[in-house]
Amino acid sequence: MEKVNWGVLSTSHFALKKVIPAMQKGELSRVTAIASRQLEKAQQAARLLGIDKAYASYEELLTDEEIDVIYNPLPNHLHVSWAMRALEAGKHVLVEKPLAMDATEARQLLEFSRRYPQLKIMEAFMYRMHPQWQLAKRWVDSGLVGELRHIHTHFTYNLVDPANIRNQAEIGGGALMDVGCYAISLARFLFRGEPERVLGTMEVDPDFQTDRIFSGVLDFGKGSATFTCATQLAPYQRVIISGSQGRIEIEIPFNPSPDRSCRLWLQSEGGIETGTALAVEAFGACVDHAVPLPDSASATPFLLPVCDQYTIQGELFSSAVQEYSPVFTPLEDGVANMEVIDRLLLSARQGSWA
Numbered sequence: 001m002e003k004v005n006w007g008v009l010s011t012s013h014f015a016l017k018k019v020i021p022a023m024q025k026g027e028l029s030r031v032t033a034i035a036s037r038q039l040e041k042a043q044q045a046a047r048l049l050g051i052d053k054a055y056a057s058y059e060e061l062l063t064d065e066e067i068d069v070i071y072n073p074l075p076n077h078l079h080v081s082w083a084m085r086a087l088e089a090g091k092h093v094l095v096e097k098p099l100a101m102d103a104t105e106a107r108q109l110l111e112f113s114r115r116y117p118q119l120k121i122m123e124a125f126m127y128r129m130h131p132q133w134q135l136a137k138r139w140v141d142s143g144l145v146g147e148l149r150h151i152h153t154h155f156t157y158n159l160v161d162p163a164n165i166r167n168q169a170e171i172g173g174g175a176l177m178d179v180g181c182y183a184i185s186l187a188r189f190l191f192r193g194e195p196e197r198v199l200g201t202m203e204v205d206p207d208f209q210t211d212r213i214f215s216g217v218l219d220f221g222k223g224s225a226t227f228t229c230a231t232q233l234a235p236y237q238r239v240i241i242s243g244s245q246g247r248i249e250i251e252i253p254f255n256p257s258p259d260r261s262c263r264l265w266l267q268s269e270g271g272i273e274t275g276t277a278l279a280v281e282a283f284g285a286c287v288d289h290a291v292p293l294p295d296s297a298s299a300t301p302f303l304l305p306v307c308d309q310y311t312i313q314g315e316l317f318s319s320a321v322q323e324y325s326p327v328f329t330p331l332e333d334g335v336a337n338m339e340v341i342d343r344l345l346l347s348a349r350q351g352s353w354a
Contacts, residue, residue, distance in 0.1 A: 004318035007033040007067040007091070009058045009082055011045045015073040020049050022258065022310030023071075028318035029311075031071075035061035058082060062089040068321060069094060069120075075165045076172025077101055080109045083121065087113060092120040092321050094313075098181045098341065099123045099334035101172050106338040110331050120320050122327040123334035125185050127254050129316060130309040131283055132262045133186075135302070136241065136248050138278045140190050144268050145243030151190060151225040152240045153183035155254060156233040166231055167208045174210035175229045176202070176341060182254050183227035184218065184340045185333075190241065191220045194336060197353045200344035205232070216344050219353075245269045249299065258308035267299040275300070 006029060008015055023029045032052045036042035039056035046054040055061040062070070062085060070086040072079060072095040083095045100106035113121050127133055140148055157179070159166060166173045188194060195218040202211040212232040218225040237255075241248040246268035256262045266275045283305055313328075320327045347354035 003030040004028055004068045004321050005030055005032045005066055006069045006071055006314070006318075007031075007035070007061045007064060008071045008073070009035055009061065009086075010074050011036045011041045012073045015071070016045055016049065019071065019073065019310045019314075020051075022308045023314035024049065025308065025311050026315045026318070028322065029314035033061055033064055033067055058085075062086060062091065068092060069317065071124075072096060075168075076177060077170075080105050083109055084112050087116045087119055087121065090116075090119070092317075094122055094124050094317050096124045097185075097334075098172070098177050098338060099331075100338055103335060103338040103342045106335040110335050113331060120317065120327050121331055122317060122329055123331065123337075124313065125182075125329060125334075126309045126313040127182065127186070128189060129312045129328055130256065130262070131304050131307060132250060132253070132256065132264050133189075135279055135282055135304065136250060136264065137190065138282060139248055139266060139275055140241065140243070142274065142278060144266070144275055144278075145241065145247060146245030146269075147222070148190060148241070148243050149223045150242040151187050151223075152242075153186065153225070153227040153229075153238075153253070155179040155182060155237045156228065156230040157235045158233060159231050162208065167205070167210055169209040173208070174212075174214070175231045176200075176211050176214040176216075176344065178229075178231065179254075180214050180216065180227065180229035180344075181337060181341060183216070183225070183229060184344075185337050186239065186253070187218050187220070187225035187227075188333075188337065188340070191223060191225070193220060195219055195225075195340060196221050198340060198343045198347055199353050200346075200348035202345075202348045211348075214344075214348070216347075218340070247299070256309070258310075259306060261303040261306055263301055263303055265299040265301050275302070279304075 035055035042054035069092040086093045197219045199217040203213040205212040213230040215228045239250040239253040249265040251263045343354040
């Protein structure tokens with residue numbers, strides 16, 4: 001099929017280094033235009049990445065009739081407004097996470113999008129599409145670890161540049177919005193529901209006024225999830241999924257390297273063979289079922305095929321556009337995620353469950 005033409009709002013470092021190069025590798029996606037408030041920046045990015053068109057304003061890009069989809073990696077406070085403008089211009093939209101500044105704004109975008117039922121819109125939680133998460137979900141849903149009881153997520157990095165948007169409170173910076181949103185999303189993804197109550201605690205940077213460390217508890221009734229996220233701790237990420245009869249551990253859950261195999265561990269009372277079968281069913285014989293590690297004899301590591309989750313994300317969204325099929329994650333999920341974020345912030349401020 002003919003490729004879907006994408007336009008990108010802004011020359012963000014994240015888009016230039018991660019998302020656009022990955023999308024350009026896809027069979028269905030083609031980034032054909034990029035816009036910046038400074039034409040020189042747009043032109044430089046276009047030359048670097050082999051993009052045909054460079055625009056000096058976001059508005060100008062939206063008038064390009066050859067563009068099918070808009071990718072919006074703007075700062076958090078501009079996600080909703082420019083997603084709306086893209087829909088008004090007749091474009092499908094992939095908007096970066098977190099979807100909005102709060103749940104009220106997210107619901108406004110959802111309601112606005114319903115005026116354009118022919119257009120696709122989705123929050124860019126790319127990790128859910130990665131094979132390691134699709135496999136982990138198969139293991140959980142199949143009962144391979146028994147009843148899902150607990151999930152713990154650790155996602156931290158160290159960034160103290162005051163000019164970085166992640167350190168600017170007024171435009172949606174802070175640990176919870178930037179990386180804590182992943183912990184919330186994956187807990188809801190695996191528990192297949194919403195938490196009944198949440199508890200949050202945060203440490204605020206005295207200069208930036210952002211939450212530089214945020215920890216939370218999500219009570220799902222049938223189980224719980226805990227997490228710690230930070231913008232000023234040693235870089236580290238890990239997810240441990242615990243059930244009544246086993247566990248799953250994901251080594252690099254959110255930004256695995258696109259040129260190396262991913263590794264995750266399965267511990268199950270009677271299900272290693274089933275786990276292998278599910279892995280092979282999902283990914284073919286290229287799944288490497290390794291021997292137990294010496295320091296964890298009860299858990300078996302699995303190596304998954306090399307892939308780029310941003311390529312997968314672009315391909316799945318482009319396919320939904322071409323085939324007029326549902327997007328991988330409906331916008332309602334993004335609204336629900338923002339509602340949990342709001343409740344965690346409320347809990348942290350009032351010092352009690354919310």
